[in-house]
Amino acid sequence: MPKTSALNAIKTPISQDSAKLEEKIQTLTLPIKGMTCASCSNRLERVLSKQFGIIQSQVNLALEQAHIHFNPKLISTQAIYQLITQAGFTVPMETLDFNIDGMTCTACTVRLEKVLDRLSGVSKVAIHLATEKAMITAPTGVLSSDTVITAVQQAGFTAKPLLSVADREAQEKAQTSAKDRYELRQLQLAALLTFPLTLPMLMMPFGIHIDLAPWIQFLLATPVQFWIGRHFYVGAYKSLRGGIGNMDVLVSLGTSAAWGLSTWNILISSNDYLYFEASAMVITLVLLGRRLEGRAKRSAASAIRALMALRPATAQIERAGKIITIPAEQVVTDDIVLVRPGEHIPVDGVIIEGSSQLDESMITGESLPVARGKGEAITGGSVNGEGLLRIQATTVGAESTLARIIQLVENAQSSKAPVQKLVDQVTHIFVPVVVTIAFLTFAGWWLLEGSTETAFKAAISVLVIACPCALGLATPTALMVGTGTAARHGILIRDAIALERAQNSDTVVFDKTGTLTEGQPAVDLVLPVEDSAETLLQLVASAQQGSEHPLAKAVLAKAQGMALSPPQNFRNFPGKGFSTQIQERTILVGNRRLMEENQIDISLLQAQAATFEKTGHTIIWVAEINSPSRLLGILTATDPIKAVTSQAISSLQSRGLTVVMLTGDNSGAAQAVADKIGIKQVIAEVLPEDKTNQIQTLQAQGRRVIMVGDGVNDAPALATADVGMAMGTGTDVAMETAGIILMRGDPSLVTAALSISRATYQKIRQNLFWAFVYNILAIPLAAFGMLNPVVAGAAMAMSSVSVVSNSLLLRRWQPKLI
Structure with missing residues (x-):
């Protein structure tokens, strides 16, 4: 992959006013805590989108993130944080500490404070002249040390983080682990208190009748309801304060009604209808379901963690004739880095001494080690084989290949598929509709049978079985796993739109030189x-x-x-x-x-x-x-034809796709290559500016076109096609324009990209079908009294888990070997 700085995608001419507006727009990706279902993410997205100054917002339930495009001249980041808090959610913050060298007076601290305060995402800045330290508060994971160090240097000072990236990641891991242990203890305690309440129901099939005293049932169920289950009430309150209900509202209503009626019956000495076991069991099952769901979601995000794990914590560099060990993020361009056998390459660079076999599988998907020697460019994150290497750093920090790959995958996972719009519309009205159905269910049973017990059980079952969570997780979890799996095999999908169009395409247009041929005539x-x-x-x-x-x-x-x-x-x-x-x-x-x-x-x-x-x-x-x-x-x-080209073309044609060669080469040479590899349609002697017209001609015929290329001349055609695919061996212009990037110059990756796109969309369809059918069938069954509240709660808890688990099956996907 070229190591030049990334270029923006080619765009059509726009007005000066539009250009000025685009320059002002900033993008912020924030972690969000407190979302429990699709209603939450949908509500937050609506709140953000309505705010003046926010151009666009996308909230992802599975990733627990908000992707916001805003104009900092019209709304500050602090105002955005307050908006999220007022909507009932929180943005977790972290404080980054730096040692600052070069400050001599108060004017220095004021100037540096203004510079740092302008960084995207910064909530608070504190500069201490006496201790020469800077403390910057920002949302967790939003602000990198590299960004701060660069800003400080541009202001005329130098900065060094007190904690390395590895230390910060260790802190985050420890916090996550502590939270996980707390939630497990809460679940275990809920199960311990609930188990005695379920004993009568469990022993009944064996002819054993156990009766717990009403006051014992009360003592067992109350801590589960109001202590362990308190976050359901907090979530419901925040949701209702924001103007729309969520999953917490349904759980709180159903379990509170069961606990409240049971307590009332005890107070009036009527012990015939007690539902303590239902309220406690539903809360316990929902907690279990959320724990399993959380584990599954973390598993779905494993691709990003695997990519991040490729970055070594430290690097050995040569300075002043000595070899010193520093945090990897402190390596700067032109530093000489020493990499021993078995170590990860810390930065992109050029080998100035030594040779070795490098494992680039996590970057390019190439399973076999690749020989690299003096003068060759290598990618940070690769694993060094048996040789000792001296490398001159070329790109570091956010501009490195690995950082750009991680950013691309994160952007793809946070994007929204077009089908999600329908889901958002459904979840917006889901809770009010379910509450209405529950009320009608109670009224219907009470009027028809005059039995408050039957009416009450049916209404509670409706409340607790309804599940907007499965709807909200259906699309993003499949996208997370699908794009992550694709990245592991050297296929980078830019967003959900590219993925949807790729799986729906019927024509693949290849540039010849460097795409079908080696590009080394x-x-x-x-x-x-x-x-x-x-x-x-x-x-x-x-x-x-x-x-x-x-x-x-x-x-x-x-x-x-x-x-x-x-x-x-x-x-x-x-x-x-x-x-x-x-x-x-x-x-x-x-x-x-x-x-x-x-x-x-x-x-x-x-x-x-x-x-x-x-x-x-x-x-x-x-x-x-x-x-x-x-x-x-x-x-x-x-120009030699690539070894796998013929098989790749045959594979595409066997899938029913039309394959076209589009080249500026002479028609004789183009046709000769086409005959050798099995392409029947050739468009030759095309000028670079005419490639776009040829793509548009194919689209005018009703074809859904994929364009595969690698050069600067291909960039306009890549942008015009329904989906542009750029070879990773090509130029930055081509890669920045394309919707899908193939990290190896291997035509068979086109087939693999189409395969993973179709597999991912198939999972999205399966998940949405299950989520919709579950609610369509489960709610009427509950309303007709065919499900008791405990079974309803268990079904609701497992519905989300089943959707995420189905998405995780995408991790088994493997490209077919050609």
């Missing part, structure tokens, strides 16, 4: 008209100096060792070639079209060129356009 013949082959090669190589075009590299490789003259007055003709001046001679180098446009007579070599083209050769025409203009000769080059 070699010159195999130099055919001059008058001069010697050596003179012609020397002239063309002189003209190609400094070019990064694959054909230019092939010419320069062929001319290695020759004395070359410097080119002057270079002029490029995109998709055709170029002209330049070599020692008073104006040289034209390019394709047949360029020669024809300049009225160059090519008849002398036309027949021979056509013969070479039919065998797959690319022809480089060379002419001199001084008076008089004349043809100097041709060079032929071949």
Whole structure:
């Protein structure tokens, strides 16, 4: 993967006012605590979206995150935090401590405080001149040390974190572990108190009758209801204060009604209808369900944790002739890093000494180790094999390949599939509808049978069996697991829209050079008209100096060792070639079209060129356009077809997809390659600016088009296609434009990308079907008195677990070997 800085996706021209607005928009991804079901995430999203200054918001229940686009000129981050708090949720905060060097007076602290306060996400900044320390409060995980260090340096100071990334991750892990232990103790205590209440029901099938005294039932159920179950009341209160009900409202209503009526019957000495076991059992089962759901959600997010685990905590660098160990995040560009056998590469860099086999499987999905030697670029997160390496750091921190991959996967997991809009509409009215059904159920049974016991049981069952959680988790959990699994195999899916379009596509368009072929052509013949082959090669190589075009590299490789003259007055003709001046001679180098446009007579070599083209050769025409203009000769080059290309094309065609080759190469060479690999439709000799038009022509025919490319020239076509797929061996422009990035230059990954996209969407459909059908069937069954409250509570608790567990099955997905 190229190590140049990432470029923005190519966009269509916009007005100056729109451009200024886009410059002001910031993006904030916040952790959110307190969401228990889809109603919560839907309500928070509506609250945020209505706020002036917030352009767009997406709230993800499975990830417990809010992705917010806002204008900082119109609303501050602090106001956003307050808005979330007023809606009944919390944004967990952390404090980052730094040592600051270079402050000399109070003016320094004021200036630095203003700089840090402008960083996205910062809630509070405190600078202490006497202790030379800075304390920055921000949402957990939002602000990186690299961002702070860079901002401090730009302000004219230096900063060093008191805690490394590894220490902070250890702290977070300890806090999560402590919370997990607390929740487990609460569940165990609830189960311990509930078990005696369930004994009469459990022993009844065996003919054993156990009667617990009413006051003992009261003493056992009350702590479960109001101490262990207190967070249901807190959640319900916050939800109702925000203007809409959630799952906590349903659980609180159902269990409170059961406990309240039972307590009333004790007070009036009527012990016939006691439902303490129902209220306690429902709370215990819901707690169990949420614990299992939480474990499943953490498992679903394992892909991100696995990627983060690739970053080593420390790095060994050479400074002042000594090898020192520092936190990996403190490595800066151009540092010399020492990597011993078996260690993770801490940063992107170039090998300046040594060679080794690197395990890049977690980055590219390539299972076999890759040989790397002096002068080659390597990716941070790879595992060094048997060699000792000295590496010069090139990109570090947020700009590193691994950091960008993690960011891309996180963005994909937090995106919303189009089908989620329907789910949001349903969950918005879900709780009021369920409460209404419960009321009607009670009224119906009471009026028809006159039995308050039957009416009461049926109403409680309706309240506790209804489950908006399964609806809310159906789509995001499948996206989490699907995009994470894809990333493990070298397929980076940018968002849910790209995933949906990919699984629905019917046409795949491939660029030729570097996508179907190796992208490393070699010159195999130099055919001059008058001069010697050596003179012609020397002239063309002189003209190609400094070019990064694959054909230019092939010419320069062929001319290695020759004395070359410097080119002057270079002029490029995109998709055709170029002209330049070599020692008073104006040289034209390019394709047949360029020669024809300049009225160059090519008849002398036309027949021979056509013969070479039919065998797959690319022809480089060379002419001199001084008076008089004349043809100097041709060079032929071949670009080897990738070993798996034919099988990849066959695999796509066997799935019913139409495969098209789109290339700027001559039609003869393009057709020769197409015949070898089995592509039937070829669009050749297309200028870079016309590739977009060709994609639009296919779309006008009703086709849903995937464009696969790797170069700068492919970027507009990638953006125009329904889904753009960029090879990871290509340019940053192509990768930033594409909806799906293939981390290896392997055409078979296109088939794999389509496979995981379809598998993920199939899971989304299965989850939504189950979630909708569950509620459609379960609520009427409960209303008709066919389910008691305990069974209803168990079913509700397990419904969410079943949806998440079904999504986890995607982790078994493996690309078919070609």
